[in-house]
Structures are given as C-alpha cells and as structure tokens.
Amino acid sequence: MSEAKFSEPTRQHYLGVVIYFLRAARRGLSLLITFVVLSTFNTKFIIPLIIAFIVGGILMVVFAILQYKNFTFKVDEKYLIIHKGVLVKDKTKIPLERIQSVHIEEPLLQRLLGLASVQVDTAGSQGKELEVPALETEDAVALQKVLRAKKEEKIEEVKPQAEAEPTGEEEKSQEEIEESRTLIHLNIPSLLKVGLTDNHLKNGFVALAIVFGYAMQLEEYFQGYVSGLIEENFDEIRRMAYGMLVVSIVAFLIISILISLVKAIIKHYDFTARLASEQFYVKTGLLKREEYRIPLNKIQIMEWRTNPLRKLAKMETAHIYQSQSQEAQRKQAVEIPGCYQPQTDAIMKEVFELEEDRNHTLLTPHRRVYSMVLISFITLPFIAATIITYFAAGLQLFLELAGLIALIVFFVWKYVNSVELDIDGELITIKKGWVFPKRIVIPAYKVQSVSVSQNIFQKRRNLSHFTIFTAAGDRKFPFVSFKKSMELHNYLLYKAESSKRSWM
Amino acid sequence: MEFENLAQSTAQLPDIEEVEFNAHPRRYKKLRVISISLFFLVLAVGVGILFFFKDLMFTLPFIIGWLLLYAFALLAEHKGFKIRGYALRERDISYRKGWIWYNLTTVPFNRIQHCEISQGPLGRIFKLSQLKVYTAGGSSSDLFIGGLDPEQAKKLREFIINKAGLDE
Numbered sequence: 001m002s003e004a005k006f007s008e009p010t011r012q013h014y015l016g017v018v019i020y021f022l023r024a025a026r027r028g029l030s031l032l033i034t035f036v037v038l039s040t041f042n043t044k045f046i047i048p049l050i051i052a053f054i055v056g057g058i059l060m061v062v063f064a065i066l067q068y069k070n071f072t073f074k075v076d077e078k079y080l081i082i083h084k085g086v087l088v089k090d091k092t093k094i095p096l097e098r099i100q101s102v103h104i105e106e107p108l109l110q111r112l113l114g115l116a117s118v119q120v121d122t123a124g125s126q127g128k129e130l131e132v133p134a135l136e137t138e139d140a141v142a143l144q145k146v147l148r149a150k151k152e153e154k155i156e157e158v159k160p161q162a163e164a165e166p167t168g169e170e171e172k173s174q175e176e177i178e179e180s181r182t183l184i185h186l187n188i189p190s191l192l193k194v195g196l197t198d199n200h201l202k203n204g205f206v207a208l209a210i211v212f213g214y215a216m217q218l219e220e221y222f223q224g225y226v227s228g229l230i231e232e233n234f235d236e237i238r239r240m241a242y243g244m245l246v247v248s249i250v251a252f253l254i255i256s257i258l259i260s261l262v263k264a265i266i267k268h269y270d271f272t273a274r275l276a277s278e279q280f281y282v283k284t285g286l287l288k289r290e291e292y293r294i295p296l297n298k299i300q301i302m303e304w305r306t307n308p309l310r311k312l313a314k315m316e317t318a319h320i321y322q323s324q325s326q327e328a329q330r331k332q333a334v335e336i337p338g339c340y341q342p343q344t345d346a347i348m349k350e351v352f353e354l355e356e357d358r359n360h361t362l363l364t365p366h367r368r369v370y371s372m373v374l375i376s377f378i379t380l381p382f383i384a385a386t387i388i389t390y391f392a393a394g395l396q397l398f399l400e401l402a403g404l405i406a407l408i409v410f411f412v413w414k415y416v417n418s419v420e421l422d423i424d425g426e427l428i429t430i431k432k433g434w435v436f437p438k439r440i441v442i443p444a445y446k447v448q449s450v451s452v453s454q455n456i457f458q459k460r461r462n463l464s465h466f467t468i469f470t471a472a473g474d475r476k477f478p479f480v481s482f483k484k485s486m487e488l489h490n491y492l493l494y495k496a497e498s499s500k501r502s503w504m
Numbered sequence: 505m506e507f508e509n510l511a512q513s514t515a516q517l518p519d520i521e522e523v524e525f526n527a528h529p530r531r532y533k534k535l536r537v538i539s540i541s542l543f544f545l546v547l548a549v550g551v552g553i554l555f556f557f558k559d560l561m562f563t564l565p566f567i568i569g570w571l572l573l574y575a576f577a578l579l580a581e582h583k584g585f586k587i588r589g590y591a592l593r594e595r596d597i598s599y600r601k602g603w604i605w606y607n608l609t610t611v612p613f614n615r616i617q618h619c620e621i622s623q624g625p626l627g628r629i630f631k632l633s634q635l636k637v638y639t640a641g642g643s644s645s646d647l648f649i650g651g652l653d654p655e656q657a658k659k660l661r662e663f664i665i666n667k668a669g670l671d672e
Contacts, residue, residue: 448611449611469639471639493520494517
C-alpha cells in the first residue's frame with residue numbers, strides 16, 4: 001500500500017510553502033537589520049526600506065510557492081528521483097542501492113507545523129546529501145520505510161550470495177526497538193552533569209566570537225563611532241579594565257558554564273541510545289528531535305573524547321562515524337554523551353565483536369623530532385612578532401615570550417608523549433591528546449586505502465607519516481619510522497584484501 | 505615490529521616495496537614541465553602587471569625569486585619523475601610520487617567504488633589520459649594516475665573493473 005504511494009511524482013505538504021518562505025526570510029534577516037540600522041541614522045532610507053521590504057516579501061512568497069510547486073519526488077523500481085528548482089531546474093536520480101542511510105529530522109519550525117524532513121545520505125565522492133523537507137510526519141515515516149525496504153531489496157538482488165541479512169527486517173524494526181536494551185538514557189541530573197563537564201572555555205570563546213562578530217558588523221553600521229570613542233578614552237578604559245579583570249573573568253566563566261548547560265539541554269535532552277542485535281538507535285534533542293538508526297556494520301570509526309572535567313567524572317563522549325559522503329561527514333558524527341566504562345565496554349563488544357584478549361603491538365612516533373617540528377611551527381610566529389615589535393615594546397616582551405615558549409614546549413611535549421598507535425590484529429587504536437584525550441578505534445578490515453608519505457627532511461631520519469583512509473574519513477599517524485609505516489601498510493592491506501566481511 | 509598474534513607474521517606478508525613500479529611514458533614529463541612553465545608564466549605576467557602600475561622597487565628581487573622558484577620546481581619535477589609510477593598486484597593498485605614530498609598510496613580492488621578515464625586539453629595534445637579510481641567516503645582517498653597512454657589506461661580500467669567486480 002505504502003509502496004504505491006510514492007511511485008507517482010509526489011508533492012510535499014502544502015505548508016511546505018511556509019517553510020520555504022521562513023527559510024528565505026531567515027536568510028534575508030541580516031540584510032533587513034542592515035537597512036533598519038541605516039535608516040535610524042538617516043531618515044531618507046525609510047521610504048526605500050519600506051519599498052524593499054514589500055518587494056522582497058512578495059518575491060519571497062512567489063519563490064516559496066514556486067519552490068513548493070516545482071518540488072516533486074518519486075520512488076520507482078531503481079531510483080529515488082527528485083525534481084526541484086525555480087530558476088535552475090534540477091533533477092536528481094539516486095540509485096536505491098547507493099543509499100547509505102535515511103533518517104528523519106524534525107526542526108523546530110517543521111515540528112510546530114506537524115511536518116518532518118527526510119534526509120537521504122549516499123556515500124561516495126560524487127555523493128550528495130539529499131533532503132526532502134516539509135512532509136507530513138506520517139508521510140516522512142512512510143517514505144523512510146519505502147526507501148529502506150527497496151534499498152535492501154536492491155542489495156539482495158545485486159548480491160544474492162551475500163550473508164543472509166534477516167529479511168523482513170523493516171516490519172520487525174518497531175518491535176526490535178522495543179526489545180533492544182537501553183544503553184544510555186540521560187535523565188535530568190545526568191544531562192546536567194554532561195553540561196557541567198563540557199568544555200566551558202571553548203563554548204565561552206565561541207559565544208564571544210559570535211558576539212564580537214556581531215559587534216564588528218554593528219561597528220561598520222555605526223561607521224567607526226564606537227572605536228573612535230574607545231580610542232579617545234583608551235587610557236581610562238585600560239585602567240578600568242585592569243580593575244575589572246577579575247570580575248570579567250568570573251563573569252565569563254559563569255556565562256560559559258550557562259552556555260554549556262543550555263547547549264547540553266538543547267542537544268541532548270531526553271537522549272536515549274539503545275543497542276539492538278544489529279543496530280544502534282539514538283534519539284535526542286529538545287527543539288529539534290533527531291533520530292538515528294545506525295546499522296553496526298556501517299560504523300567505520302569510533303572515537304572516544306574527554307576533557308579534564310569529564311576525566312574527573314570518569315565520563316567520555318563517544319562519536320560514531322558511518323560511511324557517508326564528505327559533505328555529511330563534516331556535519332555529523334552521531335554523539336553518545338555520558339559514556340562510563342561499562343557503556344564503553346558494551347559498545348566495544350557489540351560494535352567490534354571482541355572476543356578474548358589479543359596481543360597488542362604498540363607504535364609510537366619519534367617523540368623528539370615530532371616535538372621539535374610542532375614547537376617550531378607554533379613558536380615561530382610569536383618569535384617573529386616579538387622581534388618586529390621589539391623596538392616599540394622593549395625587554396619585558398622578551399621575558400613574556402620566554403615564558404610563553406616554555407609553556408608551549410611543555411604542552412607540546414605532553415601532547416606528543418600521548419600519541420600512540422596500538423594494533424591488535426583486528427582493531428587499530430590511535431590515542432592522542434593530553435588535555436583533551438581522544439581515542440580513535442578503526443577495525444583493520446574496513447580500511448579503504450592506506451598511504452605512507454615522507455618529506456625530504458624526514459627522509460634523512462627515516463621517518464614518515466602514515467594515513468589510514470576509511471569510508472568515514474581519514475586519520476593520520478605522524479612521525480613514525482618509515483620501516484614500521486611500510487609494515488603497517490602491508491599488514492592493513494592484507495587485512496582489507498583478505499576480508500570477505502561486509503564493510504559498508 | 506612483530507605482530508606476534510597474527511596468522512601471518514609481517515615478514516611473510518607481501519611487501520609492496522618489492523614490487524616493480526611502472527613508469528610513465530617520457531612525454532608525460534614534457535607535459536608536466538609545460539604545465540609548470542605555464543603556471544610560472546601566468547604568475548610572472550600577473551605580478552608584472554601589478555608592479556607596472558605600482559612600484560618598480562621590488563622588480564629585481566621578484567625576478568630573482570621567480571627564477572629560483574622556477575628552477576627549483578623544474579629540478580623537483582626532474583627528480584620526482586623518476587619516482588612516479590604505478591604498480592598492480594593481484595588485489596590492489598598503488599601509486600607513488602614525489603621527491604620533496606614522497607607519497608605511496610595503495611587501494612585494494614575490493615574497496616573501489618568507481619573508476620573512470622579523463623583527458624584534459626594538454627592531455628589531448630600529448631595523447632595522454634588520466635585514470636581516476638574512486639573509493640567510498642570522500643575525495644581524500646581517491647587515486648588519480650595521470651599521464652597514461654590512452655590504450656594502456658583503457659586496459660587498466662577494464663582490469664580494475666573486472667577485479668573490483670563492478671559492472672558497466
């Protein structure tokens with residue numbers, strides 16, 4: 001029944017017009033602000049502003065209607081076909097077996113209107129992530145079902161001898177979700193814990209950068225009025241600033257922590273990760289409820305990250321990277337916050353099917369050379385800047401520079417000492433990071449290609465960089481001995497080439 | 505390094521370094537030298553125009569720098585061309601290049617998604633084709649082998665498609 005549903009070109013829900021209009025409006029917002037600010041300076045802008053506002057509004061409505069009218073999609077035996085475009089008509093035809101994943105998103109606006117959007121991801125470098133926005137929620141679910149079912153069908157057809165995936169999986173999926181066991185559910189206290197242990201400095205600085213960005217824009221509108229004011233009263237402001245330093249640091253920290261909390265609540269509200277026999281189910285989000293279904297064999301890379309606060313709480317965040325087009329890779333790794341040791345163990349066991357303990361081989365970079373290269377790259381700009389400004393600033397600057405370099409040397413040395421690669425026959429584990437430790441796990445047989453590179457300076461010392469490419473991006477391991485790189489190269493090729501397991 | 509626990513020890517694994525690499529036809533070097541020269545020509549003309557309208561003070565240092573860089577690029581090309589080459593084995597294809605930045609990449613056939621041949625304007629003049637081997641998950645792992653004889657490229661493509669079990 002539902003299959004027949006999309007075999008003819010299908011339009012979105014008519015409220016899609018509203019979505020398209022609001023999207024355009026959001027894009028036009030900063031332009032609008034510009035005009036409004038300008039007109040407060042000069043009344044002669046008011047009339048053009050009103051005219052621009054009306055004309056722009058009408059254009060946006062017309063565009064939204066055309067966008068809605070021209071957007072059709074259908075699913076036939078072989079392809080998902082999408083027609084769209086107003087000025088440039090665009091037809092996209094995706095072979096069903098190329099579809100990697102289909103998931104449903106409910107951004108706030110669409111959710112308020114009872115709509116949902118279906119995201120279709122295809123792997124491969126020519127792959128594009130496709131969106132079918134503004135469908136009625138039931139239609140979105142139906143489309144997801146149809147695409148998944150047909151895709152499985154196609155894959156079975158192409159590879160009849162492939163390991164027998166349980167058929168009729170699609171109908172079972174609902175029960176399966178209920179049967180599956182909950183791996184992590186964040187209730188309010190644990191949600192707060194995740195928020196409280198976030199990287200506050202990063203969140204704070206990102207917020208600060210955004211505020212500054214707007215301030216700079218405003219500054220342009222005010223035509224230098226503010227910076228003139230600051231220059232005139234510079235000394236006074238500086239005196240005040242020293243006095244306010246402590247206050248502003250405390251304020252910055254409080255605001256940063258608040259931002260972390262808000263971010264955690266918006267992103268991870270009611271986060272649930274369930275683990276079924278073959279799949280991960282993740283559901284999360286306050287304003288925008290997102291739902292992911294990740295087949296375990298699609299996982300190419302897993303990363304565990306933590307920070308000093310989370311280390312105290314013995315908590316990590318796991319990131320799941322699936323085979324995806326590059327575009328999609330940049331956007332999303334599925335995040336599993338609040339992993340403790342038992343959850344991590346469970347994930348490792350299910351995803352990588354670990355049995356007994358295996359022997360490990362450890363590779364380490366050439367620490368001294370790696371540190372020296374990093375240190376010179378980081379400190380050179382500072383040294384250059386100090387020399388250039390020496391005559392203006394004097395000796396004190398040099399002392400500060402010496403302190404700074406000592407600090408950099410210390411951090412680089414700690415970082416470099418944390419970098420290591422562990423290979424145990426099935427899994428490659430790369431560890432790096434001292435303040436923000438990161439553990440990258442890649443199943444050896446999922447490797448897409450491998451490469452060894454060596455620049456002319458490394459040649460003298462017989463060092464090289466090793467790169468592992470997977471369907472979910474590449475990971476580098478630097479300054480390892482050339483000989484060991486070649487051994488790893490040969491070994492990983494052997495693993496990938498001798499494996500018959502499904503890897504994508 | 506010993507991978508003690510493996511079915512095979514690393515010493516027994518097939519070693520990519522022992523494989524003979526196939527060099528490109530000599531005319532590919534000419535093509536590369538011409539394209540490098542074109543780049544430097546455009547650079548010289550561009551910067552020259554800038555100086556013409558601005559200031560003649562930097563002309564001499566620029567010419568010296570330009571000559572040095574150009575000579576260095578040609579030297580690197582000359583040295584690097586000896587290293588350039590591809591190798592086929594039963595289960596994978598490798599390409600290596602680079603004198604200043606040496607790089608060796610190997611792609612197993614069973615990870616190849618797509619394979620095509622292309623020819624640019626210079627390639628048409630020199631009768632040289634480029635073989636592009638795509639894997640899943642993004643452009644960084646794709647393998648481009650330029651400067652192949654068109655016939656050879658076609659054969660290579662057929663061989664790879666056959667080995668990778670791709671159709672068309």
